[in-house]
Amino acid sequence: MSPRNDEPRGIPAPTLRRFPAYLSQLFRLQEEGRDVVSSTHLGKRLMLDPVQVRKDLECTGLVGRPKVGHSVPKLIEAIESILGWNRVNEAFLVGAGNLGAALLGYPRFKQSGLDIVAAFDEAPEKVGSEIHGKTVLPLKKLANLTRRMGVKVGIIAVPADHAQAVADLMVEAGILAIWNFAPVTLRVPEEVIVQTEDLYSGLAILTQKLAVRLREEPSKGVRHAHE
Amino acid sequence: MSPRNDEPRGIPAPTLRRFPAYLSQLFRLQEEGRDVVSSTHLGKRLMLDPVQVRKDLECTGLVGRPKVGHSVPKLIEAIESILGWNRVNEAFLVGAGNLGAALLGYPRFKQSGLDIVAAFDEAPEKVGSEIHGKTVLPLKKLANLTRRMGVKVGIIAVPADHAQAVADLMVEAGILAIWNFAPVTLRVPEEVIVQTEDLYSGLAILTQKLAVRLREEPSKGVRHAHE
DNA sequence: GCAGTATCGATAACTGTTTATCGATAAGCG
DNA sequence: CGCTTATCGATAAACAGTTATCGATACTGC
Secondary structure (H helix, E strand, O other), X not given: OOXXXXXXXXXXXXXXXXXXXXXXXXXXXXXXXXXXXXXXXXXXXXXXXXXXXXXXXXXXXXXXXXXXXXXXXXXXXXXXXXXXXXXXXEEEEEOOOHHHHHHHOOOOOHHHOEEEEEEEEOOOXXXXXEXXXXXXXXXXXXXXXXXXXXXOEEEEOOOHHHHHHHHHHHHHHOOOEEEEOOOOOOOOOOOXXXXXXXXXXXXXXXXXXXXXXXXXXXXXXXXXXXX | OOOOOOOOOOOOHXXXXXXXXXXXXXXXXXXXXXXXXXXHHHHHHHOOOHHHHHHHHHOOOOOOEOOOEEEHHHHHHHHHHHHOOOOXXXXXXXXXXXXXXXXXXXXXXXXXXXXXXXXXXXXXXXXXOEEOOEEEEEHHHHHHHHHHHOOOEEEEOOOHHHHHHHHHHHHHHOOOEEEEOOOOOOOOOOOOEEEEOOHHHHHHHHHHHHHHHHHHOOOOOOOOOOO
């Protein structure tokens, strides 16, 4: 009914999940000196259906020209704007273990709207150390610093049995969005945004597919001694 | 038309993704000494709609008894069987950086159908070291060892620009399933299973929601100096 | 035993995403 | 200058997943 849909809300989650991949390819195209790109070409690079790509790009509000394609810089700008990657949110990370260190060393987060400014941990032996240039502070200081610096994003990289306590702490301190890497269901007030990355859920899909495959054709892949 | 659906295939991916969470709660229930559980109760623990839970549990082929619920041990057995978590697949990990170390130290993978038996890396300074009890081997040995040991699962934890090369190596060596942590679209033969865990796709959802929230009510969360 | 209630199973409606098809547009080429 | 072709946009159909509703069952208490 209403052809105008200027509101950037209501973009499907699957589309949002594909946007970073589009961005990555768009940057590569830009480096290659290309100024325009067609849905077809973008689809080939990402092994996606061209129609799917067009549907996704439609969400940006931009229109492409037939036979030519879309403007690469405009697409980049539009997608970054939708994702909020044209500004940077400061974030605190809790849990300076293996996973926490990996996150602190992850490249390009700053170009993806996230700047992890400090890490926190309970363990005294970790406090005071530096990981990838970020200081590890005692957990007790989290609430105070969060309020003082107005940090809005918290990252949870602690074992599952501590995650809820950390989340409570963050919410109490005024954190608005939590990126949770512990495989638990966090209970937070409705207005707090939670994005949980559960390794086990992806693993479940992998092992289930593998189990089906091995059940279907046990000859393939299973190597017996007398073969 | 066909009420019988014994085939364990065709389980929706969202359901598969929820199964590990169900399992986790079921184990806790077992420790608490409970032998039966209702969909309602399970739903409350995981903040899921009871109907959703029933739909998911339906995929196991088990039936619960009204007013009583489902048998906890039978549910555990059924879900583990579907996910292939009642057996263990040996896996090789490539990339002994931060992320690789985090994966090597991750707990409970062995109870989730995955046993990472060794890590591989190209960097000579990493080769020979031990991370969480697992030896780091030179990448050159990957193909040979994979074939000799009949390893079927490969984990990619290298930077994006090396991921495709590692995937090619794995496929060539006979790997059947790849758990990919690099944010790239891997090109592999159709029969090879690929599960990509892309941090940026989750981050996209988080930052987009946050951007919308901050745009809607800038007063909340954004702290001005003169407040 | 009989009523009340919690829980399950099945069916159906709804929502949202993907896939397919059509007509329109503009660049390239004879 | 007009024809061909690649590409886009819009509409519609198909599919999948979630949510809602209803009747049936079996435990509990009286």
